[in-house]
Amino acid sequence: MEEKIIEEITAWLENEMYYEGVQLYQKYGSNAYLKKFFNDGTENHRRNLLTTELKELLTATVATVTAKEAARPDVVQILMREAGSLMDERTALKERARLIIERKIDTEAELSEIVLRIMQGINPRLDEIFGLRDFYDANGYLPETAAVAVQSVSELINRRNTLRTYLSRTAKKGSPKRQLWQSELFGIEQKLKTLEDAVQD
Structure with missing residues (x-):
């Protein structure tokens, strides 16, 4: 309101x-x-x-x-900082997508990655964060598992985003570390799914 x-x-x-x-x-x-x-x-x-x-x-x-x-607990403030970072990332990705479309740059794969990142990564996470914030504002507390999961989720998301950047930048050139990064990314995404399911239950 x-x-x-x-x-x-x-x-x-x-x-x-x-x-x-x-x-x-x-x-x-x-x-x-x-x-x-x-x-x-x-x-x-x-x-x-x-x-x-x-x-x-x-x-x-x-x-x-x-x-x-200011009165919200640290865990909610951590969530809101994460939301701010995600919104900044979304803005940057939309600007990149606009440039790709306007200049007709031959990077269809990159455009698809941007769309997937926004639609499957950023937007659902923002919905979750704002849902938790609204829950706290209405009830004065978070769901039991949310407080425990917040810090872990924030750290894992930062690492996941870093790995995605590494993989995206080496998609054409290749790198001996790609397989290692892909393996770590898969493990992080599984952990995030487990934590996010716990928050929602």
Whole structure:
């Protein structure tokens, strides 16, 4: 909810279309008098007050989110840092895919790898992380196995990503270590599946 408020008010402040702002205040504001006041006209004093009220609402909401994030236990903060890294990786991969498509680079295999990484690796893990975060925010605790698994999952994912990078970079040139990396990657993916199944159960 708070993230939605922040996103919508921040976007509105870029253009400050009056009636869109009125709708935001109707949705998120708490003062019944002001809700009617903003609906009754478009004069400058109403516009200025609407901007002030929405900025104050944005500031208060950001403060609430910041306090909530700071109060979360270490395991949840580890998860959120992992989510941040995954979102950065996804952004970089999408940019790479865009360049491949626009420049018609003959790297169809790389494009397929990017799609698979995003659809089968990053997105499901982000869904899991945000699900755990929402569970904690709603209940004040994580599922029993989640706290134990978080650190292991984070470390394993970092190593898995490193191995995938090694394998991708040596796909054409080859390397005497490829077989070793593939074997380690397979073992890590099995461990991750076991840990993630435990978190979901």
